[in-house]
Amino acid sequence: MxxxxxxxxxxxxxxxxxxxxxxxxxxxxxxxxxxxxxxxxxxxxxxxxxxxxxxxxxxxxxxxQIGCVVCHRxxxxxxxxGMPPLQTCMLCHEHIIREFPYIRQLREQYEQGVPIAWLQxxxxxxxxxxxxxxxxxxxxxxxxxxxxxxxxxxxxxxxxxxxxxxxxxxxxxxxxxxxxxxxx
Amino acid sequence: MGQISRRQFLQYAAAGAAAAGLGSKNARRLISPAEPVPNEVAGEPTIYATTCRECPAGCGMHVWNREGRAVKAEGSPEHPISRGGLCARGQSSLQGLYDPDRIKTPLRRGDDGKLVPSDWASALAAIAARLAPKRGRVVLLSDLQTGTLDELMRAFCSTIGAAAPLYYEPVNYPALSRAYGVLGHEGVPRFVLDDCRLVVSFAADFLETWVSPVEFTRGFARTRDWKDGGAGRFLYVGPWQSMTAANADEFWQVPPAALPHVAFSLLHEVLQGGHARQDAAGIAELARPYDLAGAAVRAGIAPQKLRRVAELFCQEAPTLALAGPAMADDAASRDAAVAAALLNYAAGRVGQTVRLDRPHALGKAAGRKQVAAAIQSLGPDDVLIVHQANPVYSLGGPKDAALRAGLVVYLGTMADETAHQANWVLPVDSPLESWGDYEPYSGIHCLLQPVTGRLYDTRPAGDVLLDLAARAGKPLARAAGQAPGSFQEWQRQRLGPVLTENKQAERLGFAQAAAPATRAQLQPPAQRAGAAIPPTIQPPASLPAGQAELWVYPSIMLFDGRLANRGWLQEAPDPVSYIVWNSWLDIHPRKALSLGLAAGDVVEVRNDVGVIELPIRLNEEQVEDVVSVGLGQGHTALGRFADGVGANAFSLLSRVEGSPPESFAPVRATIRRTGRKAVAVMATATMNQFGRDILHWTTPAALAAGQAASELILPLPEGYIKSRDLYPPRPYKEHRWAMVVDLQRCVGCGACGVACYAENNLPVVGAVKAAQGRLMAWLQVLPYRHDEEAGRRAWLPLLCQQCDAAPCESVCPVFAAVHNEEGLNAQVYNRCVGTRYCNNNCPYKVRRFNWSNTEWANPLEKQLNPEVSVRSRGVMEKCTFCIQRIHAVERRAKLANRPVRDGEIQPACVQSCPARVYTFGDLLDEKAEVTRLIRAEPRRYQVLKELNTKPAVIYLKRIRMGVTA
Incomplete structure (x- = not known):
C-alpha cells in the first residue's frame, strides 16, 4: 500500500x-x-x-552614563x-556633535521655541x-x-x-x- | 487620481497600521518645552493669588494651575475681605475662563447684519477713525471699575472729549447709598458683622448677593456661635423669605410698603425709650409720627416685639441694622434705609459696625435708569463703547430700541445680547488672564494676575483703549504727566509706591493701605435730616384684582445674569426653592387660589413695562400680595447653556426715571394663567422631614441645661457593641478621617457644592437629565423644614457619611465599594460594574450613578482636575473626602518625616465654605479639633444614627431661638 x-x-x-x-x-x-x-x-x-x-x-x-535625574528632574x-526642556539638551549639544542633522533640528526647534511632543x-x-x-x-x-x-x-x-x-x-x-x- | 507605486502603498499601509495600533494606547504625549516654564513643576499645582471679578465684592482667590491649565479656584485665607471663603460664583470663574462660547477673535457686523470674523488691525483702525474727528458724543459704559482701569478709562474719556465713564451695575444700591447721606457720607459704608449680638435686616439679603456676601457670611457665621450662654441673633423684616431671611431667628413678614413703618417705629422707640447713645435731638422729630401702634396696624407687628428689639438693639453691643435691597430706589425702601442708618447712628454703631471711612466702590455704580437714559440719548453720530456690561439684557427693553448709537463697540468676553447689537465686537482677556487691580473698599488694593496663558486672540481692555486713543491721534497720559505704553506699565506706575510699601502684596494678592489718618467726620443728622428725609410713608394701597406686587431679587447663583452660561451655576440648586435650570414665580397658595392657579401652571406676568412667562411655585413664606422672581435667566444670546432657559425678570422693571411703575418695589404686575403646564425641576424630592428628624434643632434652654447632645455611635473600635453589631470592629492604624458639620453656622449658600463640582470633575448633566433625577452632585446642601414650626427652615450639607458599618460596602458583588485603611468608603471605579446595589442600600442617598458618558464642551475639559478620574457610563461614584487632597498632604508630611498636622487637610468643601461650617480631621489624633468637637461639643448628633451605620460625619445641631421671645 x-x-x-x-x-x-x-x-x-x-x-x-x-x-x-x-x-x-x-x-x-x-x-x-x-x-x-x-x-x-x-x-x-x-x-x-x-x-x-x-x-x-x-x-x-x-x-x-548620564543619570536619569539629570533630565527627569x-x-x-x-x-x-517630568520631561526636560530643550534647554537641558542644549547644555551639552551646544558643544557636542553640533552639525549632526538631528541636533541641528533640535537647535532650530529650541531657537524657535517649538516644543517636542514625545509619545508616552x-x-x-x-x-x-x-x-x-x-x-x-x-x-x-x-x-x-x-x-x-x-x-x-x-x-x-x-x-x-x-x-x-x-x-x-x-x-x-x-x-x-x-x-x-x-x-x- | 495618479497611480501609487507598490512602495508607496506599503508605506501608507504601514502608517495606517501604526496609527491604528498606537491610537488605542499611545495617544498620550509628554511635552518638552523649549525653555523651562517658570514656576511650574509637572505633577504639582502652582498657586496664583488673584482677585475674583465675578461680582463687585472683590474677594481674594487662589487659583491652582496644573501644567498650564487653571483647574481650581479657592478662597485666599489672608484676604481682608473674603478671609478664606469663596462663593459659588467665584468658584465658577474657571468656567467663565473656559466658557465654550467665549469670543475668540474680533468680530465685525457684516452687510447682512451678522457678525463675521475680523482682525485687530482693521477693527482698531475703523473705530479710531470714528473717534478722531469730533463728530458726535462718545459714551463709555463699563462694569464697575476702580484702580488702574478706572484711571485709564477716565483719562480715555477726558482725552477724547467724552463724559466720565458710566460704571454700570444693574445690581446696585441707590437707597442704601443715599441713606447714609443723612449722616454726611453718601455711599455704601463698610459693615462689620463679626461679633454682632443682634443684626436687623430690612429686606437686605446680605448672605446672597448684597454688597459683599462672602465677607458678610463669614462675619455672620461667627456671630452665630454659641458662646458664654448665648449667640448673636438675627431679625429679618421683609416680604419674602429669601435664603438670608430663612437664616433669621425671627422673620417678620411685612409688605414692602410697610418696611419704613417698622424701621421708623423702632427708631421712635429707641428715642422715646431713652435707649439712644448719641445725641439724637434732630431725628426725634422725624420719628415722632411713627409710633408702635401705627406699625402694629400697618405691618401687623405687635408693639411689645418692637419694644424688645429696640431695647436689645441699643443695650447689646455691637449690633447692626441693614437696609436697602439691591436695585431698590423707591420711596419705601429709601425711607427704610434712612431709618436703619439713623438706628445705627442712635445706637452708637457708626464707627463700630458701620465704617464710613472705608466706603465701598459700589457707591459709584450707575443703575439701570441712569444707563437707560444715557443710551437713549445717543444718536447716529454718537459712539457707544461697552465694556463687560450687558445693557441690552439687563435693561430688558424692546430689542430694536436698545442701542441707537451710530457706532457700538463692544469689549467683552462673551458674545452676549449687547454684543449681538454691536458694530464691532472686540474680545478682551478674562479676569483670570489679566493683570489688574481692584479696590472694593477704599484703601484695599486687590491685585489681579494671569493664572494661565491666553486662550484666544484677546487683549487687555486697557491696552485696547490706549491703542484706540493713540490711533485717533489723542494719546493718553497720566495726570502726573507720564505716558505709559501699556496697561501693565500704567498699573506699575500707579501702584508702584503701594507695592514697594507692602513687600508681601504680590504674594498675597492684595495691599492694604494704612487706615485713613483722620476718622470720618460724622455729621449729626440734626442739621440735615429735615432736608434730606421727607417722610413719605404712604397708607397701604389696595391691589386691584388679579394684580400682585412684584419682588425681584438677584439670584444667588446667576447674580444679574452675567454668569448664566456656566453649567455649575445652572445646576447648583437655588437654596430656597431648590430648583435647577429654570426660573419660577413664587406665589402664596391663597393668592394662587384667588387667581385660579394650581401647582405646575405657567403664568403670564405682565405690567406696563413688559411681560414674561414662567412656572409658579407655591410658597407660604411670603406676604400674600407679593409675588417674587429671581434675576439672571431668560438669555437669548449668551451661550449654549443659558439661552432659552427661564425668563428675564428685568423686562418687568422700569427703565425710565419717574415713570410708573415708578420703581423696583412695589412694582405691580398682573398674573394670568396661560393654560400651559410646566414643572420647575427641584433637585430634591421634598423639604419635609416627615418626623424622621434628619436635621436636628436644639433650644437655648436645652443647651443651658446641658441636654442638647445626642449620644454618638463613634466610627471607631469603641463604637462596637457585640450584641448590636454584625461585623467586627475595624482597626485603624494611622488615621480615621472624620468631619464635623456645624448646622448653626451653615447659611445654605451652596458654595461647597460648586467647589465639589470643580474639584472632583463632576459632570453637568443638563435640564433634561436633572428632571430624570440624574444630577451628579456628591454634596448637596439640602433645605429642610422644621416639623412643627411653620416657616422655620435650615440647611443640611449632605455628603457621604463615610460610615464605619457602611451599608453600601456589604452589598457590592464585585468589591468596588470597599472600606479604606483610613476609614473611608472607597469606590473603585474601574472595578464597578454598575449594579447600583450600593446606592439602593445607602440610607443617605449620597451615591451617584453615571447614566451617560460626559462630553465636556471644548475647552471646558481644560478645567478637569488631573488628580481625579473622569468617570464613564455605568459607574457609581461618590464623595471621597477629597482623597487626592488627603494623599497630597500625607505625602508632603511623609517626605518631611513629620505627622500630618491637624487642619492641614482641607477638602474642597471645607476650603470654600465662607461660613466655616466644616471641620475635617483625624479621630485618632487626640488633639485634633474634630476629636474635641465629637467628645465635648454639646450639640453633636449623627444623622440616622438609629441605623447603626456609625457615620463619620458628625453634625452639630442648629439652635432654634427667637429674638423677641
Missing amino acids: TDPIWAKVAQLPVRRHSPLATLLAALAGLGMAAMAIFYAVYYQDKVGPAQPLPFSHRVHAGVK GVASSSDA VDTLNEYAFFDHRMHLRRGIDCGYCHGDIKDMDRVFQAHEFQMGFCIQCHRDNGASHDCFTCHR
Whole structure:
C-alpha cells in the first residue's frame, strides 16, 4: 500500500554529499541556533515607537552614563518624573556633535521655541495614579519598572503596568493595599 | 487620481497600521518645552493669588494651575475681605475662563447684519477713525471699575472729549447709598458683622448677593456661635423669605410698603425709650409720627416685639441694622434705609459696625435708569463703547430700541445680547488672564494676575483703549504727566509706591493701605435730616384684582445674569426653592387660589413695562400680595447653556426715571394663567422631614441645661457593641478621617457644592437629565423644614457619611465599594460594574450613578482636575473626602518625616465654605479639633444614627431661638 507520491520519490536518483559539506551545513545550523539564542537572551530586540526626534537612551544613559535625574528632574520632588526642556539638551549639544542633522533640528526647534511632543511609552491606565517621589523615597530603582533603559535605543515599555505588577511589589515590600492609594 | 507605486502603498499601509495600533494606547504625549516654564513643576499645582471679578465684592482667590491649565479656584485665607471663603460664583470663574462660547477673535457686523470674523488691525483702525474727528458724543459704559482701569478709562474719556465713564451695575444700591447721606457720607459704608449680638435686616439679603456676601457670611457665621450662654441673633423684616431671611431667628413678614413703618417705629422707640447713645435731638422729630401702634396696624407687628428689639438693639453691643435691597430706589425702601442708618447712628454703631471711612466702590455704580437714559440719548453720530456690561439684557427693553448709537463697540468676553447689537465686537482677556487691580473698599488694593496663558486672540481692555486713543491721534497720559505704553506699565506706575510699601502684596494678592489718618467726620443728622428725609410713608394701597406686587431679587447663583452660561451655576440648586435650570414665580397658595392657579401652571406676568412667562411655585413664606422672581435667566444670546432657559425678570422693571411703575418695589404686575403646564425641576424630592428628624434643632434652654447632645455611635473600635453589631470592629492604624458639620453656622449658600463640582470633575448633566433625577452632585446642601414650626427652615450639607458599618460596602458583588485603611468608603471605579446595589442600600442617598458618558464642551475639559478620574457610563461614584487632597498632604508630611498636622487637610468643601461650617480631621489624633468637637461639643448628633451605620460625619445641631421671645 504505497502512496503514489512516495513511489515517485523512491524512484528519484540519490545524490551523495561529501562529508565536508555535511559538516559545514551542520556547523552553519549550529551557528544560526547560537545566534538565535544570543539574540533572544542577550540582545534586546524590542523597539519602541518612533519619536518626533530620534533620541537614544542607550547612548545617553548607557554609553555616556548620564543619570536619569539629570533630565527627569521632577522624579524625586513630584509625582511626575517630568520631561526636560530643550534647554537641558542644549547644555551639552551646544558643544557636542553640533552639525549632526538631528541636533541641528533640535537647535532650530529650541531657537524657535517649538516644543517636542514625545509619545508616552510607559503608560498607566487613567484610573490609576502613581507618584514617582514616594517610590524613589523607598529606594526603588527606576529600572525596576522601566526596564533596562541603558540598552534601549528607542524606549519601549518593559512591563505592562497591570495591577498585578504593582500589587506584587507592594505585597513583597509591605506597602499599602488600600484601593484609594492608587485609585481615586 | 495618479497611480501609487507598490512602495508607496506599503508605506501608507504601514502608517495606517501604526496609527491604528498606537491610537488605542499611545495617544498620550509628554511635552518638552523649549525653555523651562517658570514656576511650574509637572505633577504639582502652582498657586496664583488673584482677585475674583465675578461680582463687585472683590474677594481674594487662589487659583491652582496644573501644567498650564487653571483647574481650581479657592478662597485666599489672608484676604481682608473674603478671609478664606469663596462663593459659588467665584468658584465658577474657571468656567467663565473656559466658557465654550467665549469670543475668540474680533468680530465685525457684516452687510447682512451678522457678525463675521475680523482682525485687530482693521477693527482698531475703523473705530479710531470714528473717534478722531469730533463728530458726535462718545459714551463709555463699563462694569464697575476702580484702580488702574478706572484711571485709564477716565483719562480715555477726558482725552477724547467724552463724559466720565458710566460704571454700570444693574445690581446696585441707590437707597442704601443715599441713606447714609443723612449722616454726611453718601455711599455704601463698610459693615462689620463679626461679633454682632443682634443684626436687623430690612429686606437686605446680605448672605446672597448684597454688597459683599462672602465677607458678610463669614462675619455672620461667627456671630452665630454659641458662646458664654448665648449667640448673636438675627431679625429679618421683609416680604419674602429669601435664603438670608430663612437664616433669621425671627422673620417678620411685612409688605414692602410697610418696611419704613417698622424701621421708623423702632427708631421712635429707641428715642422715646431713652435707649439712644448719641445725641439724637434732630431725628426725634422725624420719628415722632411713627409710633408702635401705627406699625402694629400697618405691618401687623405687635408693639411689645418692637419694644424688645429696640431695647436689645441699643443695650447689646455691637449690633447692626441693614437696609436697602439691591436695585431698590423707591420711596419705601429709601425711607427704610434712612431709618436703619439713623438706628445705627442712635445706637452708637457708626464707627463700630458701620465704617464710613472705608466706603465701598459700589457707591459709584450707575443703575439701570441712569444707563437707560444715557443710551437713549445717543444718536447716529454718537459712539457707544461697552465694556463687560450687558445693557441690552439687563435693561430688558424692546430689542430694536436698545442701542441707537451710530457706532457700538463692544469689549467683552462673551458674545452676549449687547454684543449681538454691536458694530464691532472686540474680545478682551478674562479676569483670570489679566493683570489688574481692584479696590472694593477704599484703601484695599486687590491685585489681579494671569493664572494661565491666553486662550484666544484677546487683549487687555486697557491696552485696547490706549491703542484706540493713540490711533485717533489723542494719546493718553497720566495726570502726573507720564505716558505709559501699556496697561501693565500704567498699573506699575500707579501702584508702584503701594507695592514697594507692602513687600508681601504680590504674594498675597492684595495691599492694604494704612487706615485713613483722620476718622470720618460724622455729621449729626440734626442739621440735615429735615432736608434730606421727607417722610413719605404712604397708607397701604389696595391691589386691584388679579394684580400682585412684584419682588425681584438677584439670584444667588446667576447674580444679574452675567454668569448664566456656566453649567455649575445652572445646576447648583437655588437654596430656597431648590430648583435647577429654570426660573419660577413664587406665589402664596391663597393668592394662587384667588387667581385660579394650581401647582405646575405657567403664568403670564405682565405690567406696563413688559411681560414674561414662567412656572409658579407655591410658597407660604411670603406676604400674600407679593409675588417674587429671581434675576439672571431668560438669555437669548449668551451661550449654549443659558439661552432659552427661564425668563428675564428685568423686562418687568422700569427703565425710565419717574415713570410708573415708578420703581423696583412695589412694582405691580398682573398674573394670568396661560393654560400651559410646566414643572420647575427641584433637585430634591421634598423639604419635609416627615418626623424622621434628619436635621436636628436644639433650644437655648436645652443647651443651658446641658441636654442638647445626642449620644454618638463613634466610627471607631469603641463604637462596637457585640450584641448590636454584625461585623467586627475595624482597626485603624494611622488615621480615621472624620468631619464635623456645624448646622448653626451653615447659611445654605451652596458654595461647597460648586467647589465639589470643580474639584472632583463632576459632570453637568443638563435640564433634561436633572428632571430624570440624574444630577451628579456628591454634596448637596439640602433645605429642610422644621416639623412643627411653620416657616422655620435650615440647611443640611449632605455628603457621604463615610460610615464605619457602611451599608453600601456589604452589598457590592464585585468589591468596588470597599472600606479604606483610613476609614473611608472607597469606590473603585474601574472595578464597578454598575449594579447600583450600593446606592439602593445607602440610607443617605449620597451615591451617584453615571447614566451617560460626559462630553465636556471644548475647552471646558481644560478645567478637569488631573488628580481625579473622569468617570464613564455605568459607574457609581461618590464623595471621597477629597482623597487626592488627603494623599497630597500625607505625602508632603511623609517626605518631611513629620505627622500630618491637624487642619492641614482641607477638602474642597471645607476650603470654600465662607461660613466655616466644616471641620475635617483625624479621630485618632487626640488633639485634633474634630476629636474635641465629637467628645465635648454639646450639640453633636449623627444623622440616622438609629441605623447603626456609625457615620463619620458628625453634625452639630442648629439652635432654634427667637429674638423677641
